[in-house]
Amino acid sequence: MAHLSELAAEPQRLSNAYQNWYRFSRNPSAVIGTAIVIICILTAIFAPLITPYPEHVGAVVNFRERHLPPSADYWFGTDNVGRDIFTRVVFGMRISLLLALVVLATAVPVGTVLGLLAGYYGGWVEIVIMRFTDIALAIPGLVMVMAVAAVLSPDLLTSMIAIAALWWTWHARLIYSITRQTRVQDYIEAAETLGASKFHILFREILPNCVSALAVKTSLDAGFVILIGSTLSFLGLGIQPPTPDLGTMVASGAAFLPSYWWESVLPGCAILFVSLGFNLLGDGLRDMFDVEDVR
Amino acid sequence: MEFASFLLKRALWSLLVLFGLSIIIFAIARGIPGDPARISLGPAATPEQVQLLRDRLGLDRPLIEQFGLFVGGLMQGDLGRSLLTERSVTADIRDTFAATFELVLVTITVALVCGAPMGVAAATWRNRWPDHVVQFVSIFSAVTPTFLKALLLQILAGYVLHILPTTGRLPAGMDFSADLTGMLLIDSVLRGRPDVFFEAIRHLLLPVIALSLASMGQIARITRASMIDVAGQDYIEANRAFGVPEHVRVFKYALRPSFVPPLTILGLQFSALIGNAFVVELIFAWPGMAAYGVRAILQKDLNAVMGVVMVSGVFFVIVNLVIDILVGYVDPRVRIRGRR
Numbered sequence: 001m002a003h004l005s006e007l008a009a010e011p012q013r014l015s016n017a018y019q020n021w022y023r024f025s026r027n028p029s030a031v032i033g034t035a036i037v038i039i040c041i042l043t044a045i046f047a048p049l050i051t052p053y054p055e056h057v058g059a060v061v062n063f064r065e066r067h068l069p070p071s072a073d074y075w076f077g078t079d080n081v082g083r084d085i086f087t088r089v090v091f092g093m094r095i096s097l098l099l100a101l102v103v104l105a106t107a108v109p110v111g112t113v114l115g116l117l118a119g120y121y122g123g124w125v126e127i128v129i130m131r132f133t134d135i136a137l138a139i140p141g142l143v144m145v146m147a148v149a150a151v152l153s154p155d156l157l158t159s160m161i162a163i164a165a166l167w168w169t170w171h172a173r174l175i176y177s178i179t180r181q182t183r184v185q186d187y188i189e190a191a192e193t194l195g196a197s198k199f200h201i202l203f204r205e206i207l208p209n210c211v212s213a214l215a216v217k218t219s220l221d222a223g224f225v226i227l228i229g230s231t232l233s234f235l236g237l238g239i240q241p242p243t244p245d246l247g248t249m250v251a252s253g254a255a256f257l258p259s260y261w262w263e264s265v266l267p268g269c270a271i272l273f274v275s276l277g278f279n280l281l282g283d284g285l286r287d288m289f290d291v292e293d294v295r
Numbered sequence: 296m297e298f299a300s301f302l303l304k305r306a307l308w309s310l311l312v313l314f315g316l317s318i319i320i321f322a323i324a325r326g327i328p329g330d331p332a333r334i335s336l337g338p339a340a341t342p343e344q345v346q347l348l349r350d351r352l353g354l355d356r357p358l359i360e361q362f363g364l365f366v367g368g369l370m371q372g373d374l375g376r377s378l379l380t381e382r383s384v385t386a387d388i389r390d391t392f393a394a395t396f397e398l399v400l401v402t403i404t405v406a407l408v409c410g411a412p413m414g415v416a417a418a419t420w421r422n423r424w425p426d427h428v429v430q431f432v433s434i435f436s437a438v439t440p441t442f443l444k445a446l447l448l449q450i451l452a453g454y455v456l457h458i459l460p461t462t463g464r465l466p467a468g469m470d471f472s473a474d475l476t477g478m479l480l481i482d483s484v485l486r487g488r489p490d491v492f493f494e495a496i497r498h499l500l501l502p503v504i505a506l507s508l509a510s511m512g513q514i515a516r517i518t519r520a521s522m523i524d525v526a527g528q529d530y531i532e533a534n535r536a537f538g539v540p541e542h543v544r545v546f547k548y549a550l551r552p553s554f555v556p557p558l559t560i561l562g563l564q565f566s567a568l569i570g571n572a573f574v575v576e577l578i579f580a581w582p583g584m585a586a587y588g589v590r591a592i593l594q595k596d597l598n599a600v601m602g603v604v605m606v607s608g609v610f611f612v613i614v615n616l617v618i619d620i621l622v623g624y625v626d627p628r629v630r631i632r633g634r635r
Binding site for chain 2: 146227
């Protein structure tokens with residue numbers, strides 16, 4: 001990262017954004033990832049407009065049309081009570097993206113602020129925050145999330161709380177290590193000497209150095225949060241029916257394997273599609289920003 | 296001497312983590328809004344039943360005393376009684392742990408044995424077809440939900456090809472009890488039963504593939520990155536300049552430091568692996584601790600849930616301790632610098 005910022009010194013400043021865009025557009029995984037993510041977000045936003053049977057989202061029953069294979073009328077086939085699976089997958093995508101959005105919107109700022117504080121102040125602040133982070137990271141995440149979701153009653157909000165409660169630790173650790181490296185740089189010392197406020201140093205001087213790593217991590221995480229959320233609901237610990245959720249749909253469709261394979265496999269592929277998009281985007285951003293240690 | 300103090304530090308740190316883990320588990324089980332007894336028994340229970348359970352779980356005592364009892368029990372291996380099976384949680388977990396342990400151990404071995412060479416191949420033939428195949432596999436294995444992999448494997452091998460069993464550890468009716476270690480692969484060898492050994496492997500195949508793919512992809516990916524990184528180091532360049540043959544350069548000098556990052560990743564991967572074992576065991580009807588845990592979670596059997604989470608945590612901490620020691624052994628710099 002250091003050599004990049006040296007390269008992008010003053011004379012080249014104007015072309016910096018263009019350079020980034022050029023590198024981004026030449027990176028196939030970044031472009032494909034962005035396309036997938038945009039498709040998913042748009043379908044989620046405009047779900048009621050693009051789905052053929054929006055009324056199938058709820059507890060509708062249409063036994064005459066149950067277990068129909070994919071066709072022109074029902075692109076992904078129908079489920080065991082005759083609802084259009086494509087419609088439910090699109091609405092399920094909405095829930096998955098909402099879950100990722102809420103979890104990351106909570107976990108990333110919390111993790112970032114704690115990481116900044118621990119990295120900048122050191123001493124007991126560092127000991128308390130980072131030791132707690134280490135302990136939290138030493139616990140198998142999915143198992144813990146399942147336990148929390150089980151103890152509270154299983155629904156969307158519980159899944160969000162349970163995942164967010166663990167997720168901030170990864171960001172805290174990432175920001176902490178960057179802050180530790182940045183804190184000793186000359187320009188931070190210069191800002192301190194000039195009497196800049198702690199707030200200014202933390203958020204205006206140090207934080208911008210974390211942005212690229214943070215973008216990569218957040219993009220990769222969005223995919224993993226969606227995977228964990230769908231695993232929770234697959235186990236029956238997440239969103240409850242009749243709300244369409246991709247994991248729940250796979251679980252209920254699995255009862256009709258292998259004859260009615262589309263009922264579980266196609267919603268499963270939808271999860272794969274979203275999480276692939278965020279992963280490719282994250283990989284592309286990592287190549288573009290040249291940050292290595294983010295997973 | 297230096298290695299001994301490194302070991303001691305790592306072991307003490309693991310103990311601290313376990314203590315932290317017990318606090319967090321206790322906080323989840325007791326700190327939640329609502330009455331744990333009421334949650335366990337469900338809305339249909341009478342107040343008398345709830346009070347009875349409160350007495351049995353010791354819920355009316357002060358929190359700090361409850362925590363003391365919980366930790367005291369842990370030290371003696373007592374995790375309380377399961378409401379579901381009416382047995383001690385320790386006994387339930389003891390009966391189911393070996394199946395999970397066997398599954399996870401074989402999975403890790405497969406992930407390492409396949410993943411590391413894949414990474415080496417990708418690095419050696421960088422930007423050629425082996426590299427592309429490995430990259431493709433590692434991305435798709437990471438983004439496919441484990442339950443989808445498991446279901447697809449089950450459809451493919453169980454219903455389409457009819458070659459592999461899709462559920463359980465042994466065929467129904469096979470007369471064998473794993474009473475030595477609980478692990479079929481080891482017990483069948485010790486008892487001299489090749490037929491059992493063969494069947495156990497056949498039953499392990501699908502769950503292990505479903506569970507190991509993600510870790511295998513990650514390990515391949517990290518090994519590749521790490522090989523490429525090491526190959527660019529000055530000492531490798533110097534070797535090349537001195538005319539050290541390529542195979543000596545790769546196998547003697549480049550390989551060893553390249554294995555440090557994949558080992559470290561394995562420790563982190565292991566967390567996801569335990570979590571996914573819950574899903575895989577459920578789908579393949581594997582009679583392990585994870586299947587027991589899922590049932591306990593769904594039935595809100597608090598003692599069993601706490602027990603399973605605690606045992607998973609201990610398992611995870613021990614595996615990471617072993618990995619840290621291995622890393623310290625492979626890479627002397629780690630011993631001196633301390634934690635990774």
